[in-house]
Amino acid sequence: MHIAILEDDADQRDFLAACLRPLGSVISDFASVAELQRALKGERFDLFIIDWRLPEVSGLAFIPQLRRQLGWEVPVLMITAARSEQDVVAALEAGADDFLPKPLRPDELRARVQALTRRFLRQAVASIRTLGPYRVDGERRSVLLEEQPVALTDREYALASLFMDHAGELFSRGQLLELVWGIRGDVTTRTVDTHVSRLRRKLELDGRHGWRLRSVYQHGYRLELQHEAS
Known part of the structure; x- marks a missing residue:
């Protein structure tokens, strides 16, 4: 992320x-x-943390501008020394998804960021998306390969959806545990490896259809375009 x-x-x-x-x-x-x-x-971000009081343009004034640029698909957390109910309402009405007053507490900050990320993951894909020969149907929670449905478990679908919506991005095993199983999921990183391996096999993400679900040593996994040898 x-x-x-x-x-x-x-x-x-x-x-x-x-x-x-x-x-x-x-x-x-x-x-x-x-x-x-x-x-x-030139860069893509998965979450924004924005301070209210900034030089030249305030965070409160910038958030609506950011929403016009990027839409509502990326979560925004506003932080500020102000803490009145009116301030919270103003931040949310400006387009923030959540609000934290200063001084910030590290554990609460991390928990809010993780909660926003989970919410974004659930809401990010409700429509049909395509990636080469793959089609992800968010409403039916299914993946088709060359128009043929592939039988996936709920966890496998969540993994497939995440990788295909963020093709090219590297996810650590810890991030996958948080995003797909939830931060309190009682599973090990070996469970992640098992699910990814099964997903790679079921969706044939080995390069034959142009996409490879690759293991990055000591880092995690990334879905990447398989370039043909010249």
Whole structure:
């Protein structure tokens, strides 16, 4: 998961990054809206953490702009020293998905980020998407290969949907446990390996259809386009 932090205070940026590193996420931090806007031209983020008070443009004013650019598919967590009910309402009405007052508590911050990520995963795909010969039907929770349905368990479907919606992105085993099994899932990383191996076999994600579900040594798994040898 790639998290963007928009916070003008350098100490706060370092603190936020330190709190979130145990989640295994990639962290990119920005001191101003202008810096983040430049990054958005070439990078994709899975979650935004935005401070209310920023130089030039406030976080509260920036969130509606971000929604116009990216829509509602990426969760936004707003942080601020303000904590009144009116402030919470203003943040949510501006387009934030959640709100945390300062001073931030590391465990609560991580829990909120994980909860937003799970919610995003559940809501991200309700329509039909295609990836080469694969078609993912979110409403029926099914995957078709060359128009033929493939029998998948609920866990296997969740894994397939996640990889296909984020093709090219690397997921650690810990991230897969959190996103597919939930942070309290009583399973081991070997269970992840077993499910991924079974999914690779069932969907023939070995390169023969153009896509390979690859194991990245000591890191996790990534669904990537299999380039033909020249």
